[in-house]
Amino acid sequence: MYVRCGYFVGRPIEGKKDELDAQLRAVMDLYPGFPGIRWAHMLIADEVDEGAPEVYATVQFAFDSKEALDAALATPHRQELRAHYARWVLPLFDGTVLHANQHVASMPDAR
Numbered sequence: 001m002y003v004r005c006g007y008f009v010g011r012p013i014e015g016k017k018d019e020l021d022a023q024l025r026a027v028m029d030l031y032p033g034f035p036g037i038r039w040a041h042m043l044i045a046d047e048v049d050e051g052a053p054e055v056y057a058t059v060q061f062a063f064d065s066k067e068a069l070d071a072a073l074a075t076p077h078r079q080e081l082r083a084h085y086a087r088w089v090l091p092l093f094d095g096t097v098l099h100a101n102q103h104v105a106s107m108p109d110a111r
Helices: 017-033 066-073 076-092
Strands: 002-012 039-044 055-063 093-103
Touching: 002 017, 002 066, 017 039, 017 055, 017 076, 055 066, 066 076, 076 093
Parallel strands: none
Antiparallel strands: 002 055, 002 093, 039 055
8 A cells, every 4th residue: 555645734724724624624525536546544633732733733644565556646636626726725734845755654454
């Protein structure tokens, strides 16, 4: 499994938290447009430890391999998704978005 993460480092524009949170949740409807995607999650900070990096939200989306991720990012859907973020999400956010592509190691199911 291979995951791309987008880290929203910063904070909502003053008075725009609820609107930003709603847009971050709504954008998840677009992720199934990536060919080969396995799943996607949006993590929105509720509580942050004192001294921790100011990561307000994290989007994670997974593929079977690095090659599958690279192929998905090479599609026109990526530009459509970026345009959506630019229009609906980023105007509500004071900060930057940084990305990391990561291999996944998981614990066994605890059930």
